[in-house]
Structures are given as structure tokens and as C-alpha cells.
Amino acid sequence: MGTRLGKQTLRLDSHPVIQAWASIAGAKEGNGPMGRYFDEVIQDEYFGEKSFEKAESKLIRETLAKILMKGNVSAGDIQYIFAGDLLNQCIAASYGVRESEIPFFGLYGACSTMAESMILGSLMVEGGFAERTVCITSSHFCSAEKQFRFPLEFGNQRPPTSQWTVTGSGGVLVGNSGSGPRIVHVTTGKIVDMGITDANDMGSAMAPAACDTITAHFTETGLAHDYYDMVITGDLGIHGKNICKQLLEENGILIQEILEDCGTMIYDTEVQKTNCGGSGCACSAVILAGYLLDKLSKKELNKILLVCTGALHSPSSIQQGESIPAIAHAVGIEMIS
Amino acid sequence: MGTRLGKQTLRLDSHPVIQAWASIAGAKEGNGPMGRYFDEVIQDEYFGEKSFEKAESKLIRETLAKILMKGNVSAGDIQYIFAGDLLNQCIAASYGVRESEIPFFGLYGACSTMAESMILGSLMVEGGFAERTVCITSSHFCSAEKQFRFPLEFGNQRPPTSQWTVTGSGGVLVGNSGSGPRIVHVTTGKIVDMGITDANDMGSAMAPAACDTITAHFTETGLAHDYYDMVITGDLGIHGKNICKQLLEENGILIQEILEDCGTMIYDTEVQKTNCGGSGCACSAVILAGYLLDKLSKKELNKILLVCTGALHSPSSIQQGESIPAIAHAVGIEMIS
Structure with a gap:
């Protein structure tokens, strides 16, 4: 249960x-x-x-x-x-x-x-x-x-x-059976809204939510900051990832070395001209179901925390001057023999 | 568990x-x-x-x-x-x-x-x-x-x-504690799409989904057809409720006497000119949190099956000629002393 x-966190x-x-x-x-x-x-x-x-x-x-x-x-x-x-x-x-x-x-x-x-x-x-x-x-x-x-x-x-x-x-x-990567911890996000209103800068809107959920995860589980091989956010992009790093450091969560972001991994941003990187529901989904689970199943990674980030605005809410509520949910996935 | x-059904x-x-x-x-x-x-x-x-x-x-x-x-x-x-x-x-x-x-x-x-x-x-x-x-x-x-x-x-x-x-x-109406059974719907394309006739689109879930509920639980005091759909409206009644009869689910619909109850359709009745997420929500739970807590009703119905189209999908996928989820609520 x-x-x-x-x-x-559960x-x-x-x-x-x-x-x-x-x-x-x-x-x-x-x-x-x-x-x-x-x-x-x-x-x-x-x-x-x-x-x-x-x-x-x-x-x-x-x-x-x-x-x-x-x-x-x-x-x-x-x-x-x-x-x-x-x-x-x-x-x-x-x-x-x-x-x-x-x-x-x-x-x-x-x-x-x-x-x-x-x-x-x-x-x-x-x-x-x-x-x-x-x-x-x-x-x-x-x-x-x-x-x-x-x-x-x-x-x-x-x-x-x-x-x-x-x-x-x-x-x-x-x-409920079989071998493969296993879901060991889940941390459900709450909405965090720091007042960002620029729908072209969702990294800034979502970074505080990612930081909030990652902080809750480490605080509530008591896991060491180097427990995971990788803590990987969903689609903060280059700019949002930098903000998230800084916010985590301010919270005393020292995972800078292992922090990655699906949005910064999916494109060659210089060559492919994707500015701050990838976004969208599929960004973390295809990196998980492509790269991450492949690496886990080969034991090239053993423990990861996937932290998918969402911006819960709409075009209407932005047009009406609202800021962007953001949320991040985290899933701890581990290879357990 | x-x-x-x-x-x-669980x-x-x-x-x-x-x-x-x-x-x-x-x-x-x-x-x-x-x-x-x-x-x-x-x-x-x-x-x-x-x-x-x-x-x-x-x-x-x-x-x-x-x-x-x-x-x-x-x-x-x-x-x-x-x-x-x-x-x-x-x-x-x-x-x-x-x-x-x-x-x-x-x-x-x-x-x-x-x-x-x-x-x-x-x-x-x-x-x-x-x-x-x-x-x-x-x-x-x-x-x-x-x-x-x-x-x-x-x-x-x-x-x-x-x-x-x-x-x-x-x-x-x-x-997980206290007294009051209790949730005893839940039946999760699957999508049913009978090819209705008229977004002004959602009762017809949703009635087959309601029938599908109600049929699954009675079949899987084995409950007698007169077990509930009321089986109440979400927002089929007058037209959709009639279709649902007929479909249930064809399935051998004989609950015609106890079948109600939040959409037909919320307005005085003649006087208030609401045509086939009410709809929207709030239709079943306010009837549940207003009328139904009041009647249950006073034991004027003892067992109900709430069957909320949803049409899962969008304006874009209709404009592109798609039909309306519908779903119905059911919750069995009972007063248990």
C-alpha cells in the first residue's frame, strides 16, 4: 500500500x-x-x-x-x-x-x-x-x-x-511482475506560480516548480543528494535549467553535477536552431521511453529521478494578463536486482 | 486494496x-x-x-x-x-x-x-x-x-x-474515516464512439457510453437491477436519456424505473428554455454535491449509482469531420450504518 x-512523496x-x-x-x-x-x-x-x-x-x-x-x-x-x-x-x-x-x-x-x-x-x-x-x-x-x-x-x-x-x-x-526498471518513489507536485507572464519563457515559469518538487523529494525521502545517477527535468530548456540549478543550490540541494534536462538533450540547439531546447509532453516522454529506459535496462544508469515539468496556462489566461502556474511531478526509477 | x-469494476x-x-x-x-x-x-x-x-x-x-x-x-x-x-x-x-x-x-x-x-x-x-x-x-x-x-x-x-x-x-x-455516504463500487469507462458527428446532439453521442458503463457495472458486480434507489447519469439530457433507456433495455438491464439524469433535473426545461436540459462538468457535480448527497445523508436515498458522461471531442476535431468519442465513469455510493 x-x-x-x-x-x-510515497x-x-x-x-x-x-x-x-x-x-x-x-x-x-x-x-x-x-x-x-x-x-x-x-x-x-x-x-x-x-x-x-x-x-x-x-x-x-x-x-x-x-x-x-x-x-x-x-x-x-x-x-x-x-x-x-x-x-x-x-x-x-x-x-x-x-x-x-x-x-x-x-x-x-x-x-x-x-x-x-x-x-x-x-x-x-x-x-x-x-x-x-x-x-x-x-x-x-x-x-x-x-x-x-x-x-x-x-x-x-x-x-x-x-x-x-x-x-x-x-x-x-x-x-506488478517481471524484471526491468522499477518505480520506487513518486513525488506529486503542487502548483507553483512565481508570477512569470511571458509564454515564450516557460523555462523561467517552470524552474521554481521543478525546484519545489525536487526539494520535497530529497527532503521527504531523506535520500543523499548523490543517490541518483541522474536527476532529469522534463523541458526546462537551457535557461530554465540554469534557474533551477541556482534555486536548488539556494535550497541546499546539491545535485548540480547530476542535473540534466530532456529539453536540453533532445536537439543540437545550435545546429537545429531550437533556441533554449525542446518542450512539450513528448519531450520527457520520448527521452524516457527512448534514451533513459534503454540506459537503465543496460545498467548504464541505475537510479534516476524523472521530474516532468508542466506550465498550466492557456492562450486565454495569458491574454487576460494571468501569470503561468507551473507544476512538476517526480518519479524515482531504479534497477533493482 | x-x-x-x-x-x-472494483x-x-x-x-x-x-x-x-x-x-x-x-x-x-x-x-x-x-x-x-x-x-x-x-x-x-x-x-x-x-x-x-x-x-x-x-x-x-x-x-x-x-x-x-x-x-x-x-x-x-x-x-x-x-x-x-x-x-x-x-x-x-x-x-x-x-x-x-x-x-x-x-x-x-x-x-x-x-x-x-x-x-x-x-x-x-x-x-x-x-x-x-x-x-x-x-x-x-x-x-x-x-x-x-x-x-x-x-x-x-x-x-x-x-x-x-x-x-x-x-x-x-x-x-478514510467518519460517517456519511460511502463509495462502495467504481466502474471506469472505456471510450465508446458510435459515429455521432453533431456537437449539438451530445446526448446521442454519450448515451451509448453510459449504457456501456452501466451494463458493465451490473454485469461485473452481479447486483440486482433494483439494487440502487437511483441510477443517475450526468448530462444525457432528455433525448440522450431516452436513447440510454432503450439501449439498456436491449442489453437486458431493466432499470428504467430508477434511471434519472442530472441534465433533465437541473432546469425546468420548458420554462427556462434549455431544450434538452443541462450539461457541463458542473451538471452532475452540483446535483451530486447539492441534491444527491443531501438526500443520502438524510437517508431519503440509500444507494445510488452516479454515472457521469463525457464527450471527448473538441471544436477542431468536429471541424475536421471526426465523430464524438464518449465515456462514462460510474461511482456506487451507499449509506452504510
């Missing part, structure tokens, strides 16, 4: 297993330094569909199919699927899992969705409510740009603090 | 308690037949704010405050809050709970959100992961109209199958 370690005593994982990414992501870790790279941003939204749904649908195949299970073996995305009314998720007939919980955690879904999915397993759950998310550069910023045809300039929404989908199968 | 009764052996509940509704809802059951009725649709979106956030914020007050607890006593709404990026929920500092799971289940949040909130309690969780949602006629349909100033005609989005917020405090 898990052991509560503080206001935000230790999962059964250590739910990440039994399988899969990722599909876009061409730009495929050309980046992480390209070889993805299960599939799509060259056509429409993925053979007639709209970017339908393409994004297909990313989820196909990633789910890969997860089931790699886990050697069928949809009927999954008790719950937790899924969400950035599109209005989360249509990538709902249309993406529509035909699966798996009992479905729709989530909205913006770019924190991968960790949010893994917390809930692993708790279902830990609680004995499910043998297997799937946790999955997506984002798409083109559907996000048209919804959050400008039509692509407009060709707007991008400010230096901007980030590039990752096209892709990543997900995991979490179960 | 709950007992699994089939693919979609029996919660600890019977998590609905310790407190609160509802705030708009003026039109206050003037309807359920008006006297709401904790507060607001006359100003802006609720003193500068936009409908901010008003909707305030509905959640104030309802949360009422729940905590009525439950005689502070925000620090709540381990998790599950919240969602209809607005793009679910800003009513995120801005509404922003200052609470409660670990937050954002949900998107459209109008099924009340039951979705209660399933997850009660499972956190059942699993021993939380002593107390809050489950809350909102909708607002004005913010929904401008986002999903037309600007209010346009004064468009409303087709006969249309429904009226409820302005309000409702929520519950679910805990």
Missing part, C-alpha cells in the same frame, strides 16, 4: 515494474543527438493523416500498439490507460486510444503528463487495483504552434528563451 | 467516506428546481471577476474553500486534489487550486470529470495512499459558449437537441 514519506513498496516502453518521434527529433534511441522516426509530419491533430492522435495510437507488442500483451490485459496531451480537450489522447477499449483516465498536466500518468499508473499497480497500466502522452510541433502561438505559414520570429515543441509520443507499460 | 470484479472494501461536499451554482441553476440544494447561488455571472474564465476559476476556488470548511479540515490535511474542467488547458482547475498548495492531479474527462475524479480520489484512500482527497470540477455557460460554440453577443439559435452548460462548481472530500 505504499509508505507515505511526507506531504508529497515509497512504493512493491516496486512496480516498467515492463515495456516505446517511442515514436518526428524527423527533427530523429536528426538530433537522441535520434537512434527512438523506436520509430516519422519523416512526414502528417504521419499520413489529413491534419496535424490526427497525426498526433496516430502517434499515440501507434505508440500504444508498440508498447503492447513489446510487452507481449494485448489491450485486454491492461486494466487502465492514463493519457493526456496539450491539445484543447486533449483530443490526441482520446482519439488515440479510442479503439483500444481499455478503461481510460484522461489527464491534463501539460508537459508534466508523462510523470503524472506514471504516478497514477504505478499507484494503481501498487494498490493492487491493476496488474498492468499504460501511461502515455504526445505532442506535435505543428499542432502546438497553431494552437498556442502562430500559424506556421506566418513564419514568426522566435525569442531567445523560446523552446521547440517535440513531435512524438512516448509511453510505458507498468505492471 | 479493493476487489476486482471484472474488467472495469469493489472498495474500505468504503471510503464522502466526508463533506459543497456546491456553488449560477442564477439560472438557482432558479431551477434544484436551486435550494446549492450552498451558494451567484447572481453575477462574472462572480466579481473580469472574465468568465476567471469567474470559473473562482467557482472552483470558493467551492474548495467551502468543502474544507464543511469538512473541518485545512488544505494541509488533504494529500491530493483531483480537478478538471472544460476550458482549453483546464485553466479553471489549475488557476482555481493554484494557491492551495495541495498536491494536484489535473484531469480531462469533459463532463465525466466528477466521477473520474471520485474514482481516482477514492482509490487513493482505498489504497492507503491518502487519508483525504478532494475531487472537484466546474463549468460555466458563458466560458463554454464562447469556446465551444458562438460568442454570446451573436445570439445564435439553439437546435432542439442542444443542452445548456451549467454554471457552477461541485466537489467532495473523500476520506
Whole structure:
């Protein structure tokens, strides 16, 4: 039933297993330094569909199919699927899992969705409510740009603090048996809003939330600051990562050496002109389901803390002068023999 | 740890308690037949704010405050809050709970959100992961109209199958002790899409999902069809309720006598000109946190099955010719001495 370690953290005593994982990414992501870790790279941003939204749904649908195949299970073996995305009314998720007939919980955690879904999915397993759950998310550069910023045809300039929404989908199968990376701790975030109002600088908005959750995690677990091989935030980008480092240092959390960010890893920012790096729900999802779980399963990494970061604003809330509420959820994943 | 009764249903052996509940509704809802059951009725649709979106956030914020007050607890006593709404990026929920500092799971289940949040909130309690969780949602006629349909100033005609989005917020405090109505069964929905493409006829789109979940509930629990005093769907409206009745009869689920719908109860549809009735996340939320829990706590009702129904489309998906995926989640609530 898990052991509560503080206001935000639970230790999962059964250590739910990440039994399988899969990722599909876009061409730009495929050309980046992480390209070889993805299960599939799509060259056509429409993925053979007639709209970017339908393409994004297909990313989820196909990633789910890969997860089931790699886990050697069928949809009927999954008790719950937790899924969400950035599109209005989360249509990538709902249309993406529509035909699966798996009992479905729709989530909205913006770019924190991968960790949010893994917390809930692993708790279902830990609680004995499910043998297997799937946790999955997506984002798409083109559907996000048209919804959050400008039509692509407009060709707007991008400010230096901007980030590039990752096209892709990543997900995991979490179960109560088998071998593989295990979910040992989960730290659920609370909303942190430091008053940032610039939707082109989400790293600054999200860094305090990441710091808050990481601080809670180390404080509540009592783990040494060098316990993990890597503490990896979701999509703070270059600027946000620097802020997060500084805030953690002020909190006395000395993990500067092991702090990484999926947003700074996914592109060659100089060559690929992505300014501060990657963002979007898929940013942490494809780095997790591509690079990180590969390294864990090969024991090149043994313990990581994945801290997915989300900015919970909308275009309307920004237009109405509101600041950006942010959240970060953390999942401690370990190889346990 | 709950007992699994089939693919979609769990029996919660600890019977998590609905310790407190609160509802705030708009003026039109206050003037309807359920008006006297709401904790507060607001006359100003802006609720003193500068936009409908901010008003909707305030509905959640104030309802949360009422729940905590009525439950005689502070925000620090709540381990998790599950919240969602209809607005793009679910800003009513995120801005509404922003200052609470409660670990937050954002949900998107459209109008099924009340039951979705209660399933997850009660499972956190059942699993021993939380002593107390809050489950809350909102909708607002004005913010929904401008986002999903037309600007209010346009004064468009409303087709006969249309429904009226409820302005309000409702929520519950679910805990592991105390007396009060208890959550005994939860049945998680899967997506059902029968090909309806008319966003002005969501009753038809959602009725098959309601039927699917209700059928699963009775089949998996083995409960007699007259076990409940009331089986109450979320917002099928007059037309959708009739379809649901017929579909249930075809499935051999004979609950026609006890089947009700929050959408048909909340307005005097003839006088208030709401066509097929109410809809929106708040429709089932305020009927639950107003009328139903009042009747249960007075033992005028003893066993109910709340079946919240959601249409998981977006304006974009409809414009792109997609049909409407629907879902229904069910929560069995009983008075147990």
C-alpha cells in the first residue's frame, strides 16, 4: 500500500515494474543527438493523416500498439490507460486510444503528463487495483504552434528563451511482475506560480516548480543528494535549467553535477536552431521511453529521478494578463536486482 | 486494496467516506428546481471577476474553500486534489487550486470529470495512499459558449437537441474515516464512439457510453437491477436519456424505473428554455454535491449509482469531420450504518 514519506512523496513498496516502453518521434527529433534511441522516426509530419491533430492522435495510437507488442500483451490485459496531451480537450489522447477499449483516465498536466500518468499508473499497480497500466502522452510541433502561438505559414520570429515543441509520443507499460526498471518513489507536485507572464519563457515559469518538487523529494525521502545517477527535468530548456540549478543550490540541494534536462538533450540547439531546447509532453516522454529506459535496462544508469515539468496556462489566461502556474511531478526509477 | 470484479469494476472494501461536499451554482441553476440544494447561488455571472474564465476559476476556488470548511479540515490535511474542467488547458482547475498548495492531479474527462475524479480520489484512500482527497470540477455557460460554440453577443439559435452548460462548481472530500455516504463500487469507462458527428446532439453521442458503463457495472458486480434507489447519469439530457433507456433495455438491464439524469433535473426545461436540459462538468457535480448527497445523508436515498458522461471531442476535431468519442465513469455510493 505504499509508505507515505511526507506531504508529497510515497515509497512504493512493491516496486512496480516498467515492463515495456516505446517511442515514436518526428524527423527533427530523429536528426538530433537522441535520434537512434527512438523506436520509430516519422519523416512526414502528417504521419499520413489529413491534419496535424490526427497525426498526433496516430502517434499515440501507434505508440500504444508498440508498447503492447513489446510487452507481449494485448489491450485486454491492461486494466487502465492514463493519457493526456496539450491539445484543447486533449483530443490526441482520446482519439488515440479510442479503439483500444481499455478503461481510460484522461489527464491534463501539460508537459508534466508523462510523470503524472506514471504516478497514477504505478499507484494503481501498487494498490493492487491493476496488474498492468499504460501511461502515455504526445505532442506535435505543428499542432502546438497553431494552437498556442502562430500559424506556421506566418513564419514568426522566435525569442531567445523560446523552446521547440517535440513531435512524438512516448509511453510505458507498468505492471506488478517481471524484471526491468522499477518505480520506487513518486513525488506529486503542487502548483507553483512565481508570477512569470511571458509564454515564450516557460523555462523561467517552470524552474521554481521543478525546484519545489525536487526539494520535497530529497527532503521527504531523506535520500543523499548523490543517490541518483541522474536527476532529469522534463523541458526546462537551457535557461530554465540554469534557474533551477541556482534555486536548488539556494535550497541546499546539491545535485548540480547530476542535473540534466530532456529539453536540453533532445536537439543540437545550435545546429537545429531550437533556441533554449525542446518542450512539450513528448519531450520527457520520448527521452524516457527512448534514451533513459534503454540506459537503465543496460545498467548504464541505475537510479534516476524523472521530474516532468508542466506550465498550466492557456492562450486565454495569458491574454487576460494571468501569470503561468507551473507544476512538476517526480518519479524515482531504479534497477533493482 | 479493493476487489476486482471484472474488467472495469472494483469493489472498495474500505468504503471510503464522502466526508463533506459543497456546491456553488449560477442564477439560472438557482432558479431551477434544484436551486435550494446549492450552498451558494451567484447572481453575477462574472462572480466579481473580469472574465468568465476567471469567474470559473473562482467557482472552483470558493467551492474548495467551502468543502474544507464543511469538512473541518485545512488544505494541509488533504494529500491530493483531483480537478478538471472544460476550458482549453483546464485553466479553471489549475488557476482555481493554484494557491492551495495541495498536491494536484489535473484531469480531462469533459463532463465525466466528477466521477473520474471520485474514482481516482477514492482509490487513493482505498489504497492507503491518502487519508483525504478532494475531487472537484466546474463549468460555466458563458466560458463554454464562447469556446465551444458562438460568442454570446451573436445570439445564435439553439437546435432542439442542444443542452445548456451549467454554471457552477461541485466537489467532495473523500476520506478514510467518519460517517456519511460511502463509495462502495467504481466502474471506469472505456471510450465508446458510435459515429455521432453533431456537437449539438451530445446526448446521442454519450448515451451509448453510459449504457456501456452501466451494463458493465451490473454485469461485473452481479447486483440486482433494483439494487440502487437511483441510477443517475450526468448530462444525457432528455433525448440522450431516452436513447440510454432503450439501449439498456436491449442489453437486458431493466432499470428504467430508477434511471434519472442530472441534465433533465437541473432546469425546468420548458420554462427556462434549455431544450434538452443541462450539461457541463458542473451538471452532475452540483446535483451530486447539492441534491444527491443531501438526500443520502438524510437517508431519503440509500444507494445510488452516479454515472457521469463525457464527450471527448473538441471544436477542431468536429471541424475536421471526426465523430464524438464518449465515456462514462460510474461511482456506487451507499449509506452504510
